[in-house]
Amino acid sequence: METCSKKANKAIFCRSLEESQKHYSEWSSSYDNSYSGINIVSVMKSFETCGKYAKEVSSILDVGAGTGRLGGHLRNHHGYEGTLDILDANMDLLMQAEKKGLNIRNIIRHAVTESGELPVQDESYDMITCVGAFVPNHIPATALPGIIKAVKRGGLIVVGIRKTTIDAYRAIFDANLQMLLDQGELRKIYEEDYTPYKNFDSSPIFTAFVFKRL
Incomplete structure (x- = not known):
């Protein structure tokens, strides 16, 4: 667990997008093995939340998909048979996902x-998922308004995000989220905080959200 934590922190607390992508490329071939056998409650609870709502939809875009761990969870544990597209900044991670036969x-x-604009048609998915990728020097904190354009009206957005980040990242994310709620673009239908590991004596550091696009 210590080795995995060091690798994850190296990526999460990097100084630039270029630095994070270099680290992920170096880590890509052993990424899944690093997490094997570790009960990361925050991530797995978020995956379970995605699985619960995936039963209601027929098309999903996973943003910040990495090696496709969430897609694999939906296919293998929740029987999701609909359309699955994945998006990530790192091609080495995506190639690991491609090998999984999902x-x-x-x-x-x-x-x-920062605009959050995606290279897909507006209102083309029933659900967008983004678990763990709203992190400094990964997906900008201002990106949510642009990202949700890819979701159909009445569609769902599932987000898993750390409560504490460097600089003012979470505050900027929350401000953009509140703007969307105030403007009637989104309605929150689920929110829960989690600690990172089972039996870990700490205050919650991860939030899972589910929103409906109005």
Whole structure:
């Protein structure tokens, strides 16, 4: 667990997008093995939340998909048989996902910018998922308004995000989220905080959200 934690922290607390992507490329071939056997409650609870709501939809885009761990969970543990597209900034991670035989329709290499605009048609998915990728020097904190454009009206957005980050990242994310709620673009239908590991004596550091696009 210590080795995995060091690798994860190296990526999470990097100083630039370029630095994070270099680290992920070096880590890509052993990424899944690093997490094997570790009960990361925050991530698995978020995956379970995605699985619960995936039963209601027929098309999903996973943003910040990495090696496709969430897609694998939906396919293998929740029987999701609908359309699955995955998007990530790192091609080495995406190639690991491609090897898993998850019946992925589109593998999209794209670094999300501050605008959040995605290289897909507006209102083309029933659900967008983004678990653990709203992190400094990964997906910008301002990106949510742009990302949700890819979701159909009445569709769902599932987000898992750390409560504490460097700088003012979480505050900026929350401000953009509140703006969407105030403008009637989104309605929150689920929120829960989690600690990172089972039996870990700490205050919650991860939040899982589910929103409906109005």
